[in-house]
Amino acid sequence: MSVWQRIYEEINDPDFVILSAAQDTGGEAVAGPIFDAANATYIQVVDTDHVISSAFNFINVPSAAWIDEEGRIVRIDEGTYAQLHEIGNDEQSITFGTDVYSPALKDWVANGADSVHVQSAETVSSNIRQFTREHLQANAAFRLANLFRSHGHSEKAERYWEMARELHPESINYFRQNLTLSEEGSAGESFMKLRGEYISQGKDYYRPLDIDL
Numbered sequence: 001m002s003v004w005q006r007i008y009e010e011i012n013d014p015d016f017v018i019l020s021a022a023q024d025t026g027g028e029a030v031a032g033p034i035f036d037a038a039n040a041t042y043i044q045v046v047d048t049d050h051v052i053s054s055a056f057n058f059i060n061v062p063s064a065a066w067i068d069e070e071g072r073i074v075r076i077d078e079g080t081y082a083q084l085h086e087i088g089n090d091e092q093s094i095t096f097g098t099d100v101y102s103p104a105l106k107d108w109v110a111n112g113a114d115s116v117h118v119q120s121a122e123t124v125s126s127n128i129r130q131f132t133r134e135h136l137q138a139n140a141a142f143r144l145a146n147l148f149r150s151h152g153h154s155e156k157a158e159r160y161w162e163m164a165r166e167l168h169p170e171s172i173n174y175f176r177q178n179l180t181l182s183e184e185g186s187a188g189e190s191f192m193k194l195r196g197e198y199i200s201q202g203k204d205y206y207r208p209l210d211i212d213l
Contacts, residue, residue: 001038003082007102008042015069016109018042021052023061025146025177049146053173054139057129060172060206066108066118074108074118076127079206104211117211127207138168172205 001020008018020042022031031046047053056065056076064080065073082102108115119127145160165174172194179190198205 001034001040005038005040005042007082007105011106011109013109019045021045021047023047023050023053023173023177024180025049025149026180030180049143050139050173050177057131057135058173059129059168059170061176063206066105068113068118072121073124074113076124077129077207078209098209100209100211100213103213119210134167138164138171138174141167142174170204 004018004020008016020035020040022034022045024031024046025048027048028046035044045052052058053061053063056063058077060079062080063077064075065077066075068074078101079098080101081098104115104117108117112118141160142164145157145164148154148160149157161174161178165171165178168174175194176191179185179188182188182190184190195205197203
């Protein structure tokens with residue numbers, strides 16, 4: 001968050017808006033301090049039911065859509081890290097993120113439709129993950145699980161949570177959200193194992209960035 005705040009200040013354009021939506025069933029109590037620590041001045045939303053991820057069919061965070069002044073999506077569904085990151089120590093360390101995303105974003109803000117990073121409608125359409133009946137059912141089950149959990153019905157919450165996972169197993173959002181409620185957290189051993197499986201099997205953890213600088 002602090003990196004994006006720096007980028008937001010560097011761009012310093014009144015026509016450029018960042019809408020950052022924390023996908024977290026923990027609500028303000030969990031996500032709020034992260035925004036506060038970054039001293040973020042862009043728009044911040046805590047999305048307890050993952051409504052935004054559901055609308056764009058994002059399966060992992062952070063992901064984003066670039067939307068121009070006419071409301072047209074010009075890029076969508078990419079791993080939107082603002083810089084390279086490294087977590088862990090020694091053999092357990094992993095590197096993730098990229099240094100090319102934020103320069104591309106700055107180019108788009110400066111040049112608009114003339115930016116080389118603006119994608120055609122055909123490319124954007126092909127990059128949007130298509131909804132299936134099961135995906136829509138998973139979204140409904142996920143929200144029911146959150147509703148039951150908020151009212152203390154843990155057994156029903158777990159039932160609908162597992163239903164969501166079974167209906168949309170590709171959603172890392174669902175997987176990581178469940179981990180935030182565990183002692184190990186969303187970036188612990190279970191997540192590292194899943195990430196390793198995705199990488200070894202060549203599965204779509206994040207779509208490769210189509211950006212050349």
